[in-house]
Amino acid sequence: xxxxxxxxxxxxxxxxxxxxxxxxxxxxxxxxxxxxxxxxxxxxxxxxxxxxxxxxxxxxxxxxxxxxxxxxxxxxxxxxxxxxxxxxxxxxxxxxxxxxxxxxxxxxxxxxxxxxxxxxxxxxxxxxxxxxxxxxxxxxxxxxxxxxxxxxxxxxxxxxxxxxxxxxxxxxxxxxxxxxxxxxxxxxxxxxxxxxxxxxxxxxxxxxxxxxxxxxxxxxxxxxxxxxxxxxxxxxxxxxxxxxxxxxxxxxxxxxxxxxxxxxxxxxxxxxxxxxxxx
DNA sequence: ATGCCGTATGATATACGA
Numbered sequence: 001x002x003x004x005x006x007x008x009x010x011x012x013x014x015x016x017x018x019x020x021x022x023x024x025x026x027x028x029x030x031x032x033x034x035x036x037x038x039x040x041x042x043x044x045x046x047x048x049x050x051x052x053x054x055x056x057x058x059x060x061x062x063x064x065x066x067x068x069x070x071x072x073x074x075x076x077x078x079x080x081x082x083x084x085x086x087x088x089x090x091x092x093x094x095x096x097x098x099x100x101x102x103x104x105x106x107x108x109x110x111x112x113x114x115x116x117x118x119x120x121x122x123x124x125x126x127x128x129x130x131x132x133x134x135x136x137x138x139x140x141x142x143x144x145x146x147x148x149x150x151x152x153x154x155x156x157x158x159x160x161x162x163x164x165x166x167x168x169x170x171x172x173x174x175x176x177x178x179x180x181x182x183x184x185x186x187x188x189x190x191x192x193x194x195x196x197x198x199x200x201x202x203x204x205x206x207x208x209x210x211x212x213x214x215x216x217x218x219x220x221x222x223x224x225x226x227x228x229x230x231x232x233x234x235x236x237x238x239x240x241x242x243x244x245x246x247x248x249x250x251x252x253x254x255x256x257x258x259x260x261x262x263x264x265x266x267x268x269x270x271x272x273x274x275x276x277x278x279x
Numbered sequence: 280a281t282g283c284c285g286t287a288t289g290a291t292a293t294a295c296g297a
C-alpha cells in the first residue's frame with residue numbers, strides 16, 4: 001500500500017480564552033489546569049499585576065504559548081496575550097490619557113484583530129460627581145465606543161475580549177433588582193456598554209449560545225464564605241465578535257471549576273471557539 | 280449590598296478590587 005498522502009491542511013478552529021487571573025504569579029497551577037482542560041490557541045489575561053520582566057515566561061513557553069505580548073506595571077492592572085498561533089501586529093492603545101495597562105491587541109492570521117481589555121472597575125459609588133473612578137470607567141467605555149464607531153466597516157474581523165467589569169443583562173447578575181444600584185450593573189453602565197456594543201454591532205459570543213433567560217456568571221466575590229452555595233455571581237468577562245465573524249462562532253463555555261483552584265482568582269475563564277476564517 | 284476576603288507594595292498599614 002502506498003503511504004497515505006496528507007491531504008490539504010484543513011484549518012483548525014481557534015479557541016480563544018479570556019481570564020482575569022488576579023495576579024499571574026499566583027496562577028501557575030491554575031493556568032496549567034485551564035490549558036489541560038481546553039488547550040486554547042490564544043490566552044488573554046487581565047490583572048496580571050506584574051512588571052514585564054517578572055512575567056512567568058517559562059510557564060507559557062513550556063505550554064507552547066511562544067508568541068506573546070505583555071503590558072504590565074507594578075501592583076495593578078496589566079494585560080497579556082499568549083498564543084500558539086503567530087500574530088503579526090502588536091496593538092496597544094492608551095485610553096483616557098492614562099497608560100495604566102488596560103489594553104493590548106494583536107492581528108491573527110486572516111486579518112482577525114484580537115483586542116484584550118481590562119475596563120476600570122469603577123469604585124463603589126455610581127456617581128461620577130463624587131467618584132472619579134466611576135467617571136474613568138464611563139469615559140473608558142465611551143472612548144472604546146468612539147474608536148469602534150470610527151473604524152466600523154462591514155467586513156472588519158474583530159474579536160474583543162476581557163474583563164469589562166459590567167454585567168449587561170438581567171440574568172448576568174444573581175439579582176437584577178438588588179444590583180441596579182451596584183457598580184457593574186447600574187443603568188448608566190448598561191447603557192454605556194450597549195452603546196459600545198452597537199458601535200460595531202458586536203455579537204456577544206457567549207450569549208450567542210446561552211439563552212438570555214438563563215443565569216450566567218464569570219465572577220464570584222471572595223467575600224462570600226461559600227461562593228458556590230450563595231452563588232451571588234456576575235458575568236463580567238466577555239468575548240464579543242463583529243458581524244463578519246458571527247457565523248464562525250462554534251461554541252462557548254465558562255469554566256466554573258476554576259473558582260475552586262487553590263488559590264483561586266475571583267474570575268473564571270471564558271472560552272469561545274471560532275471556525276476557521278476562510279479567505 | 281453586605282459581605283470582611285484576597286492581592287499588591289520601599290508593606291507590619293493601606294489601596295484596590297466590584
